[in-house]
Amino acid sequence: MSFTKQEIDHWKQQYPLLKDITNLNPVIWLNPKKKRMEEIDSLPISKKDMEEAAQLWERFAPYLAKEFPDTTETKGIVESDLRKVQSAKEGLNQRYGTQIEGSLYLKCDHDLPIAGSIKARGGVYEVLQHAEQLALNAGMITKEDNYEKFSSDAFKDFFHNYSIGVGSTGNLALSIGIIGAKLGFHVSVYMSADAKQWKKDLLRSKGATVHEFEGDFSEAITAGREQTKQNPDAYFVDDEDSKHLFLGYSVAAFRLQQQLKEQQIQVDEEHPLFLYLPCGVGGSPGGIAFGVKMLFGDHVHCFFVEPTHSPSVLIGLMTGLKEKVSVQDFGIDNLTEGDGLAVGRPSSFASSISEKLISGIYTLEDPDLFKLLTLLADTEKVFVEPSATAGLLGPGNVMKSTYLEENNLQEEQATHIVWTTGGALVPQEEMKDFYNKGKKLWSEG
Numbered sequence: 001m002s003f004t005k006q007e008i009d010h011w012k013q014q015y016p017l018l019k020d021i022t023n024l025n026p027v028i029w030l031n032p033k034k035k036r037m038e039e040i041d042s043l044p045i046s047k048k049d050m051e052e053a054a055q056l057w058e059r060f061a062p063y064l065a066k067e068f069p070d071t072t073e074t075k076g077i078v079e080s081d082l083r084k085v086q087s088a089k090e091g092l093n094q095r096y097g098t099q100i101e102g103s104l105y106l107k108c109d110h111d112l113p114i115a116g117s118i119k120a121r122g123g124v125y126e127v128l129q130h131a132e133q134l135a136l137n138a139g140m141i142t143k144e145d146n147y148e149k150f151s152s153d154a155f156k157d158f159f160h161n162y163s164i165g166v167g168s169t170g171n172l173a174l175s176i177g178i179i180g181a182k183l184g185f186h187v188s189v190y191m192s193a194d195a196k197q198w199k200k201d202l203l204r205s206k207g208a209t210v211h212e213f214e215g216d217f218s219e220a221i222t223a224g225r226e227q228t229k230q231n232p233d234a235y236f237v238d239d240e241d242s243k244h245l246f247l248g249y250s251v252a253a254f255r256l257q258q259q260l261k262e263q264q265i266q267v268d269e270e271h272p273l274f275l276y277l278p279c280g281v282g283g284s285p286g287g288i289a290f291g292v293k294m295l296f297g298d299h300v301h302c303f304f305v306e307p308t309h310s311p312s313v314l315i316g317l318m319t320g321l322k323e324k325v326s327v328q329d330f331g332i333d334n335l336t337e338g339d340g341l342a343v344g345r346p347s348s349f350a351s352s353i354s355e356k357l358i359s360g361i362y363t364l365e366d367p368d369l370f371k372l373l374t375l376l377a378d379t380e381k382v383f384v385e386p387s388a389t390a391g392l393l394g395p396g397n398v399m400k401s402t403y404l405e406e407n408n409l410q411e412e413q414a415t416h417i418v419w420t421t422g423g424a425l426v427p428q429e430e431m432k433d434f435y436n437k438g439k440k441l442w443s444e445g
């Protein structure tokens, strides 16, 4: 679908911030539709769904511990560290001229086992729930069994009769390809042609079939969805409209709650919690925001981050058009080096929920992704992929806005959590190039 010039002009008049957005200037948007938790009467999913998702993860833990050595230590629980980063905070204050006083933490999903990105939550979860459903329907398992059974040849042979398709710019494909192939499924991945070569190579080495498409991610998804549908034994993981991905992500909130408790980090009226979440279609930041809102209510404040060239969720939520609008409709090219963030159209499922829960969205320019990558590496020896750094500008951006004042919040007692969403599988050579690129940008001032 596309819009007439008149319609576009009308929205630009109605939402003046669109001018800056279409001029590709970094902006911060505060969500006027955010509701207090007590005002929210219905959402398409509940805390109970989230609890059930957590239970599914637990059922599969023995299987994951057995098949993925990087989860043995945590007994098959796929989780990342919550890490205080004092030096990065000082680095940010120095380099970006901010005055962050609250505590700064990284939620280290760049280091998640199995897939090395936040997709190890959503993508792995969706494949596990599909595999469980097939096995239950076939009478091969009950929910009380030990799921180590999924490692057996009988299960692999069984799943070999089924296919999974996914359209992806990279990280989602990696997660689906790795867990899908391990279980025994045929996995077909539909990627845009500009997806990174090493990701295609890695997928092929895991046994997935990679189909490449000219044009952007949305076209790859459309093609993948259509081709997958033609096969009755195939299942399509639909990034543009997936409840399962969303639920898989949401479980992070329980784990975060536990980590905050262990590290004695208070969250209440006087101690607000801020989350900064890199955003593509809006599924991972939406699922996590939903989860933490269920657990911490109005004391948690979630901000999404998008590249200035791919502000799809920003435009979708601001205009209320959600998945009906793409950045291309507003003449924005959707070209960014932030893998996973180069998304032109928001997820419909996630947007309808995020619309009520999130505090706002800010955008940042691509060079900052590399500068932040280098800053984080220099100050903390933490190496993440460019998109995963986007949250680091969050505290400064929120402090520059009217948000704290409008909501009567004290920054000095705040906890800022920057969600670092990917990086562990990036080849060293590639990471070195990213680092050097950031270094060069800093030296140019």
Ligand SMILES: *Cc1c(COP(=O)(O)O)cnc(C)c1O
Pocket: 117, 118, 119, 171, 172, 278, 279, 280, 281, 282, 283, 284, 285, 339, 340, 341, 343, 385, 387, 388, 421, 422, 423
């Ligand atoms: C996928 C991805 C995101 C965003 O997740 P969405 O569900 O698409 O919003 C952010 N960072 C990285 C590294 C990703 O791979």
